[in-house]
Amino acid sequence: MDYCYFDNNATTKIDEKVLETMLPYLKEHYGNASSIQHKFGRQSSHAIEKARIQVAGSLNANPKEIFFTSGSTEAINTVIKGVSKTYKSKGNHIITSSSEHKAVINACESVEKEGMTTTYLPVNKFGLIDLEELKNEINDKTVLVSIMAANNETGVLQPIEEIAKICQEKDVLFFCDATQWYGKLPLDVQKIPIDILCVSAHKIHGPKGVGALYIRRKSKPIQIPALIVGGKQEGGFRGGTYAVHQIAGLGEAAAQIEFDQTLEDLRNYFEKILLETIEEVEIKTQSANRLPNTSNIHFKHVKGSELMTKLPNIAVSSGSACVSGDRDPSHVLKAMGYSDDEAFCSLRFSFSKYNSKEEIDYAIGQITSAVDQIRKNSPIWEMYKEGLI
Structure with missing residues (x-):
């Protein structure tokens, strides 16, 4: 061996069906997805919308709730920095855990320099937060709770359904880094009231450099400004020319989840x-x-x-x-x-x-x-x- x-x-490792799905958009279907005036652009645009439907289906979400990113690190920075900026008039407090991925911890440290405060919940010997402690730490200045679904080092699963319900009751946004959970265990956003979550393609046998951000559509829309500004891609939420082959690969990888x-x-x-x-x-x-x-x-x-x-x-x-x-x-x-x-x-x-x-x-x-x-x-x-x- x-x-x-x-x-x-x-x-x-990338799935063969994923690779087969990607290759045409590197060869014959090479149009810019924003150039919908001609066939080449429309082919690429259709591929992106198909992928959006596939990712949404894997989460039981609405396709309009899915936004493409370069991966979870970008999504985490977009959410933590964006919420900190937009909701500053409401409060300046974020709650996360001491065992989060470094992308979350470093993003929180970054916004702390701009006036935010962060509570890092301790975890027990099993790597779990205390739900009562979470409840007690939420106050009238808390604008975001960011807790990962599954730990990347130990595999420990946080009780995300209970966390989501606590945040819902307290009227606080719940952002869930679902990067490791996604594709390994079912995740239904209709059953678990998560407000925002992120995933990455390369964790589910898809390509590197692409992921998705789910933002729940609510009667009072969640306000997250663009981290990357440019054109009107993703409705102005994320500027930059679409990496069509990568997005198509993410969609196919999502469709292959079993x-x-x-x-x-x-x-x-x-x-x-x-x-x-x-x-x-x-x-x-x-x-x-x-x-x-x-x-x-x-x-x-x-x-x-x-x-x-x-x-x-x-x-x-x-x-x-x-x-x-x-x-x-x-x-x-x-x-x-x-x-x-x-x-x-x-x-x-x-x-x-x-x-x-x-x-x-x-x-x-x-x-x-x-x-x-x-x-x-x-x-x-x-x-x-x-x-x-």
Whole structure:
């Protein structure tokens, strides 16, 4: 076996049907979607509206509620900066969590420089916020609650339906970063009263560089100004020439979404064999509700960075792809109460429909060998085994 790719929370392999859908808009259907005076432009425009319908269908939303972006980072910046600007007369308070994606945390820090205040809700050992604490923190100055649906490092699912209802009762906007949840678990915006949410194509076997922002149509419209101004694309909400091939790819990826037990069965098989094979291994948040494809594994006294270098044929991650080069321990695991050492000794494995049990078996063999080799040469491991630490 040449290579095993277990880093699907970072990005996914593009689906063949998605690629086939995209290629014509890079070759024969190359018109500018805003040039609807001629056939080429109309072909591109039709592709975009088809994709809008496909994405809306995957969320049970109205196509008019879907706006295309370059991905979740742009969407997060658009929402947090836009709401902060537009609703400043109402209030200057945002609530988020300490384990959010860095895009949310950094965007909040950015608007704090302009007079906003942010409450970072703590999370418990399972990575969950306290709903009563959320209720207590909402005040008459709160304009936005931003809580992710599923954590990218641990897979933990926040109770987004309950959060949405609390925000609805308090008349506060609820923005949900659904980047990791989308495509892995059902998400129906008619059943869950989320006001705004974002998704990215490359997490669901679509192309990189494109995503979508859902903004609920309400009797009192949600006011979010454009982050990128230019032409009248997306009704003036997001300027710039349409990347038609990418948007068409997102639409097809959304249309290909299916939910079954396969991913969870694969993840559970991996965890079972790993626990049976390697001593002193902990699966973080194993008992919590989490994504069916994600395992965050702590190998006691084995640095994740060292383990990865000994697994050249296996793609895994030490955390979020956006911060995996950072020398600091995972802020997510730290927020959950883990020590620096425990955070540094953890790796994330995330699976997709393209993985198999054969790959799992191969990977377990490679991981076992690598862990044994590292521990045999580790004085700290020897001291631990002798009960000295």
